[in-house]
Amino acid sequence: MLSGAVSSGAGSSGTGSPTTGSSTSTEGSSTSGAQPGSGGNPIADELPVAFTPITGRVVAAPEPVPATDGMIHLVYELQLINVLAQDVRLDSVAVRGDGEDLLELAADDLPSWMRVFGATEPGTTTFGPGQAGLVWLDVTLEPDQQVPARLDHVITATPTTPSEPLIPATLTETIAATEVSTAEPVEVLPPLRGPGWVDGGSCCALTAHRGAVNSISGEFFAAERFAIDYVQVDSEGRLWSGDATSVDSYPYFGTGVYAVADGPVVAVVDGMPEQTPTVNPTGLELAEYGGNHIVQDIGNGRYAFYAHLKTGTAGAWKVGDQLTAGEQIAELGNTGNTDAPHLHFHIMDSPDPLRANGLPFVLDEFEVEGRYPSEDALGPLLEDGGPVPTEPGIARSTQRAAMPLSLDIMTYPGG
Structure with missing residues (x-):
């Protein structure tokens, strides 16, 4: 992922x-006549x-x-x-x-x-x-x-x-x-539809996404601070069945990906091949980590990033094309830096998926079906296909204008 x-x-x-x-x-130090400075941070004074x-x-x-x-x-x-x-x-x-x-x-x-x-x-x-x-x-x-x-x-x-x-x-x-910023988190539609969507590795523990604070162009950027890796389990809690190295063993491979808001395409990549599930890719250039992807300007300095899209499904768009909230824009794939089919999604403050800081976002309305108890549960889910036990005592709930948390299992409208 x-x-x-x-x-x-x-x-x-x-x-x-x-x-x-x-x-x-x-x-060599001086205390006479000098005023404390803040290096550009006035409240530090x-x-x-x-x-x-x-x-x-x-x-x-x-x-x-x-x-x-x-x-x-x-x-x-x-x-x-x-x-x-x-x-x-x-x-x-x-x-x-x-x-x-x-x-x-x-x-x-x-x-x-x-x-x-x-x-x-x-x-x-x-x-x-x-x-x-x-x-x-x-x-x-x-x-x-x-x-x-x-x-x-x-x-x-x-x-x-x-x-x-x-x-x-x-x-x-x-x-x-x-x-503390006074900005309100942007409210968007879910990028997927239907039940069983698992939030892998987003806020707020120190997951692989949160840990991806990288030195890019001489500065630190935390582009994936709130990023979600979406995988889908079926009604029995299974992720895949059959040959784990085949994308066809993952029922959600090729499912629709939808625009979360109105706004134009500012970047699109297509034509990268599907990776083999269970295998960590090697030899990728930094710009290839997102695989086939779309970056959309959703306004007010915010950009939506849809990554690892299925080969041939993002190429229908070109820079400048207007996307409409809720419209299908591509299909979920397994391209780029990925070891299982999934959609990587996040909101950022720049059109560059790496040289950006991740911004919080809330989904307008959805249901939480349950939650996995720990990151350790996701290992067997990927390795054996599941099912794996969910956390006891988590009642199904309707959420409005809330940010998903890592390990949430969700139903999104439609599908």
């Missing part, structure tokens, strides 16, 4: 003596002026979105860099909204929510000298809870070699102040 690895790299180490070791000298061995910034300001769990989600990523010439272990990350505690990732939580670039030890929470990484955040609010206008991040960390007063034994820093 369409996924990306977190770009590996290293943050640059800082200059000035506090970053070169345990020395406490401040030679309100933070205390202090030496921060771990620096941070958010990749993109979060946009609040209601989801099928009844909660409001603020979904974003925090980039951290250790500017010291020594190891520093991250111990916790807390999010405060307008001064209120909203989320805390303690030491035991962090391995599931962070990645250190270039780390050779899986699950490490230690940044080497000059090393950087990302922490993925999902702040949830009750539906009647006030959405904060501003978020701050309080981190605690332990340096290998403390050096008072600049580098204490336990670092506590408030960093990466950011505004």
